[in-house]
Amino acid sequence: MSKRLWPILLLIAAPVLLGALAYSFIPPVPPFLFNVDLGILAFVFGATIRDIGLLLFIFGVIVSLLLVLVYVLNRQRERQTHQLLENAFREAEQGRRRFLRRLDHEIKNPLTGLQAALVNLRETRSGEDRERAAQNADRAVQRLSRLLADLRKLSELEERPLERLPVDISQLLQEMIDAACSVPAHEGRQINLTITHVPWPLPVFTGDRDLLGLAVYNLIENALKFTSRNDTVEVRGFEDGRAIVIEVADSGQGIPSEELSKIFEELYRGSNARGAEGSGLGLALVNRIVALHGGQISVRSSQGRTRGTVFTMRLPV
Secondary structure (H helix, E strand, C coil): CCCCHHHHHHHHHHHHHHHHHHHHHCCCCCCCCCCHHHCHHHHHHHHHHHCHHHHHHHHHHHHHHHHHHHHHHHHHHHHHHHHHHHHHHHHHHHHHHHHHHHHHHHHHHHHHHHHHHHHHHHHCCCHHHHHHHHHHHHHHHHHHHHHHHHHHHHHHCCCCCCCCEEECHHHHHHHHHHHHHCCHHHCCCCEEEEECCCCCCCCCEEECHHHHHHHHHHHHHHHHHCCCCCCCEEEEEEECCCEEEEEEEECCCCCCHHHCCCCCCCCCCCCCCCCCCCCCCHHHHHHHHHHHCCCEEEEEEECCCCCEEEEEEEEEC
C-alpha cells in the first residue's frame, strides 16, 4: 500500500474509532439523577446523557461513510481527468503526425516537379521543351512559396496581438470581391454581393480588419477555384440579432459528405481538391481567424441534383 494512502485511511477511520471509544468509556447515566422536585427536566437530561456514547459512535460511522464516499468520488474524478488528458494528448499527437505526413506530401510533390524540370532543362535541346520545363519549375517554386507563406501566416496567428478596431463589413466584403476578381485566373467570373439594409444596416464589427479580410478572401477564392464560368458565386451579409452572418455560396461540384468534418484541418485536401492549386491551409486559416474573433465557421454542401457549397461565418455582435 502506498504511503500516500495511509493518511487518507486514518482520516476516514478516525470518526468511527472516536465514536467507539466514547461509547466504551462513557458510562450510562440513570435518568433520575437529581431530586424528584426537578421533575421532567431531570428525566430528559438524564436520558440524553445516558446514550451520548452511542450517539457519538453512530455519528462517527456516518462521518466515515461520508468520507469514504468523498474519497471514492475524488478518485473517480481523478481517473476521468487523467483519461481525458490522455485522450487529449493522444489526439494532439495523432494530429501532429497527420500534419507532418500531409506537410511531407505537400512539399514532396512540388520538389519532385522541380527536380524533373531541372533535369529537362539540362538535357533537352529544344527551345520549346526548355520553355515548358522552365514553366514547370516556376509553378513548383510558386506552390512551395504559397505553402511556406500560409504556414507562416498560421504560425503568426498564435503570436501577433489581435487588433480591435471598428470594421465596416459591407465595405470589407466588396473589397475582397474586387481583389479576387482581379486575379487573372478568375477573369470573367461573376460574384453577386447581397447586403441587407432593411430595417437597419449591418452593425460595425470590432476586430482585426486584415485578418477578417484574409478569411473572407480565402472563402471567395475557394469558391472560385472549384467553380467554372457558368457557375454562380454569391456573397451574402446579414445580421440575425446575435451575430453578423457572412455566407459564401457557390453552385460548384460540392464536397463529399464524409469529408465535411475534415476540411478545416491543416493541409487537408479533399478528393475534389487533389491536383488543384493551393496549399491546403486556406480553410484552416479561416477557421483560426474566426475562432480568434469569438465566432464560428460551418459548411454545408450537396453533390446531388442541386449541387453546391455554402460556407457560413458567424461573428458575434
